[in-house]
Amino acid sequence: MVHTQGTRRKVCYYYDQDVGNYNYGQGHPMKPHGIRMTHNLLLSYSLDQKMEIYRPHKTSAEEMTKYHSNDYIKFLCSIRPDNMPKYSKQMQRFSVGEDCPVFDGLFEFCQLSTGGAVASAVKLNKQQTDIAVSWAGNLHHAKKSEASGFCYGNDILLVILELLKCHQRVLYIDIDIQIGDGIEEAFYTTDQVMTVSFHKYGEYFQGTGDLRDIGAGKGRYYAVNYPLRDGIDDEYYDAIFKPVMSKVMEMFQPSAVVLQCGLDSLSGNWLDCFNLTIKGHAKCVELVKSFNLPMLMLGGGGYTTCNVARCWTYETAVALDTEIPNELPYNNYFKYFGPDFKLLISPSNMTNQNTNEYLEKIKQWFFENLRMLPHAPGTQMQVIPEDAIPKESGDEDEEDPDKRISICPSDKHIACEEEFSDSDEEGEGGRKNSSNFKKVKRIKTQDEKEKEPEEKKERRRS
């Protein structure tokens, strides 16, 4: 186990010990307990001493309505197992019930998972960390006003929205076996977020994730869906993940990456469709990490708790550039890892229905589509005017030109475009005309800011 990719980077990890106490109810495959087992395993590997650990606070309902509709959040807030009959109509409307059962503490669970995710995004935005990890929740199926596929509140979405405050382009990668349809739908029409999802195609409940779903409007070509067939193994997965991601990075040039590390693509999972081992899965993390961008690692599906703990522990170690032994150290849940008590798992002998030919063809298809992207697209950089009203200073001339002034007065120095004429009468060195004026739109460096008062003064004199 050698992770030499990239340099050692600062890692922040978000976890709340309560998260393992929520239970979706009898027979439900989703077990938040896996997140707790991961944390305990991290402790016994002493990985917890190597990263900054945060306990997130619960997100407010208000925060969640940044994406979700008010009605839906209000409903999630108030629904409990004991008042379900009262809400039967709404439950239907919001698709809460079968796959997404009402359980005790449902909303708190959403609040916790969202809290961790959003806090980690803010941390990335403030450049206080290089990698943020939050295994809890990460409910990539939830829709604006609809629960879906064990997911109620879409925390990943809120994370991306948060990141967009500071990043022009955000890349979302989904290596869960299911498509991240909640995310894809939410950002289907924007070119600021590219969603790349590798998933099993067909038969699955979402039914979306077709090769042809490539985005709409401005977001055309900004959704990438890689449909895979049963039984894909490490080798094949790596053979597609690497080239596709490299191409995406090259064409889209994101400034932040959100990686959803759903684990139902692992071999021996409850759904039992893909045949990836932990190493193969973590290789994706390694690759994304090697791009050296601010990265957010999130959890996702994964229904065999012991493998969830194994894999996410391993992937945390990858993020930390730390090697950990294959022999599992003793911890509270040690017995779960029997009979071999090893960290890594071996693939099953299931048949791989993906042929090289099939994967190659789809890959080519993507490359064609990615070529349609305008190189490094996105919004223009522009200065958003301050809304705060600055205190009026007296005479500008009295100010010390060498003293750094705050951004507000400096903005005031930028005169309106119309104030400048092209006439030569006033022609004097340093005058701005419409062609070189454009530069002012650029965000000023500190140097320029300092120069400006002087320029202004000159103009006044002339």
Added chain:
Amino acid sequence: MAANMYRVGDYVYFENSSSNPYLVRRIEELNKTANGNVEAKVVCLFRRRDISSSLNSLADSNAREFEEESKQPVVSEQQRHQLKHRELFLSRQFESLPATHIRGKCSVTLLNETDILSQYLEKEDCFFYSLVFDPVQKTLLADQGEIRVGCKYQAEIPDRLAEGELDNRNQQKMEMRVWDPDNPLTDRQIDQFLVVARAVGTFARALDCSSSIRQPSLHMSAAAASRDITLFHAMDTLQRNGYDLAKAMSTLVPQGGPVLCRDEMEEWSASEAMLFEEALEKYGKDFNDIRQDFLPWKSLASIVQFYYMWKTTDRYIQQKRLKAAEADSKLKQVYIPTYTKPNPNQIISVGSKPGMNGAGFQKGLTCESCHTTQSAQWYAWGPPNMQCRLCASCWIYWKKYGGLKTPTQLEGAARGSTEPHSRGHLSRPEAQSLSPYTTSANRAKLLAKNRQTFLLQTTKLTRLARRMCRDLLQPRRAARRPYAPINANAIKAECSIRLPKAAKTPLKIHPLVRLPLATIVKDLVAQAPLKPKTPRGTKTPINRNQLAQNRGLGGIMVKRAYEAMTGAGVPFSANGRPLASGIRSGSQPAAKRQKLNPADAPNPVVFVATKDTRALRKALTHLEMRRAARRPNLPLKVKPALITVRTPGPLPTPSHPASTSEPIVLED
């Protein structure tokens, strides 16, 4: 023998009837029943032959769309025919079948744009699907959700913060730091502190009454003090004391005795644990109910936490072992040996044992599908009274893919949607093969419902046979019993025996001029009873099934001359052969000539207006047009001068002032 190992998730063939094609199913569960048999819970996949014709045409249009969109290379007619056998329809329907009926594996994949359809034909046992069939609603749907677009679904992208603008939210309110890796302590110091914390915990247990009862030995106390909760607490203590070891140490031993951290595992008394086990037995993992009825003083979180810890105890492992016996009934895979028993449809030795399958089959008959006469094995195919047979390879094809390799008369007639329709005639074997379970009562309904039509294109031999073997055929009798089968092969065979003799005494065939309908009908009535003279020779059992198709064709109403349209190059085909050639053979008696009936035919008949016909229409006055519409059986009289207008030049101005210069489009 991996090939005979069937796992959950495999697509397999099931045999539920010896003569019908296999069922294609996906194994969802394998359960052992009380008597030791293995039952497979499977998802049903349907073949094209299992769904109604209207849904078939829907599937056709879907396939066409797919072909266009994915730019498929052109496939031959034969390939197109065989591809229909490779298409399946997924359903959400489950059923239980005995695992011993499994007859092999196959592969079913969701069709993908990058697939080349013809490649499915190259691979044995490969199917594809793109649509989902609902057997209850009788609908076909694309197995696809859709990504919805609209402000109801998309997120609003927030404005980016200006450079320098700060997110003024208080991070303290969003998170709480629990550990800082950049602390001044070395790894060794931290480890030392963790040991101290455990030591304090062990001592605390020694002091604590309830703990000392539960953990009577020092070892047990030490083990309990080494549980994760103590370690988490120790790390927390370090962080809270600013990584000052001395300060942290003193917080571990506050006034009033050492700190004792116990998780749910330790917190619960033995009796509570017993209650929990009892409750778990009763309610399963319904922790809400467990709490309500057994442990109301515990919080739900603490019950959940306890449950997961309890799973690591020996008690659980014991229980698991007990339950393992039950779980045994759920199998992951099952070994089914290759099925070797001969199929009862196999024709054992031709003609030797009367009453057996082989009886009645004559030498020299060909495979219904590939027309070979040589095969190591023969299989009776189709309804028993039809006496059709398949060669070994076609039989396997039939079992696996539910069709014949080549479009046959039967299939070509009833399946292809490009065929013209006549009046709801459905060839009978077709009706039977539509659903193997249809009772004869249902069949009539099916006939009426499907309105799948065919056009019988008779060969010379057939026409001859009708006359030569009138005694065998008994056309009038057959006409009265339209559901009784006719053995066409037998008649043809008989005919070929009689033919050499008959050639010397030419049959009297009145060369009929095309007469009005009434005369033709009269003529037919008059002719029929006149010729029952042909010698009664061999006593071949009469199987009317195939010739019955002929019944009544002579009586098809001829309402309007149709040649003009077919002459315009419309690719109509009948029985898989181009129709045009048959129509042009003028030697046929007029009464037997096929006429299509545009007014009566269901949708697939398309009237393609040519320039000429459009010009003709223009030539008609409004009144004439309406009259013609009221009397569809009368030929149209068009002024000869106007018919000759064939040039693409300006059309003659309509004689009726009300008609526009736009061509009138008739929707037939």
